[in-house]
Amino acid sequence: MNTQKIGNAIIYHADCLDAFRKLKPNSIDLIATDPPYFLDGMDDGWRDDNLKRKKAKANAVGGLPIGMKFDPEQGRRLQGFFSLVSNEALRTLKPGGFLLAFSQGRLFHRMAVAAEDSGFEVRDMLIWEHNGGQGKAFTQNHFIRKMEISENERKRMIAGLRGRKTPQLRPKFESILLAQKPKDGTFVENWNRWNTGLIKVDFLLECQQTTIFKYSKPIKEKMIDHMTVKPVDLMERLIDVFCIEGQTVLDPFLGSGTTGVAALGMRRKFIGFEVEERYVKMAIERLKKFL
């Protein structure tokens, strides 16, 4: 396992479950992360080359768009994996500390149950409202054309299903699990002992912070060649609300390093784990600007 220190950040090139074991109990103030979802087409090492090759075919009639093959096993695998992550998250967070984990609408429940069964208190579902993803619903015309039926029957079926598509609405948000490690006493006692457990409630444009965080998706920068880059300003906002200056933020699924960039930018310390070497390098490059 390689580790690299860049200013106030430490990056582990490792599987998160191995790296977690290096951390002491009750040592982390906030975990903010965007775990892998076990998408179809993506291998266990989270290499996305296969997916990228599929991208070209994504709109071909008859081929399911990337990541949209509906497989209930995906959720079960995610829950099993996230249970192991949650056990370690619970051990390493300080009492009262928060776990923020991104997910999709159809997978949120799996992550919430995994965290709850590990001992977290599920506090809420936050929403990252963005400027919209790819519309993935498609018609059944291609399948009807392949059916061995008369031409008249084919025309009748296609006409009958006009305006009908598969149940995939265009996504406009990602859910974020907000879970809390049980407090050590009351909110005040916990705050006095650990400086965790209470959130910052600001008045943004004279509106109290709600469960909805509205931020645009990052514009594809040349340097960030990662499929699921989160916006830095969203991560900064979450870090500002859920921990205080000088505290330590952990992202066990670092990817291109966005959480680290946001944490250092917000004057926190940062620890990141990432299993893929090229993403470790990418994250380190992004963090170097804080040296």
Ligand SMILES: C[S@@+](CC[C@H](N)C(=O)[O-])C[C@H]1O[C@@H](n2cnc3c(N)ncnc32)[C@H](O)[C@@H]1O
């Ligand atoms: C959804 S991406 C995170 C993207 C990140 N939020 C960003 O803005 O770039 C999840 C990352 O977790 C990494 N990963 C997957 N399994 C892992 C594991 N077991 N341990 C550590 N990292 C892992 C993947 O390589 C991928 O880069």
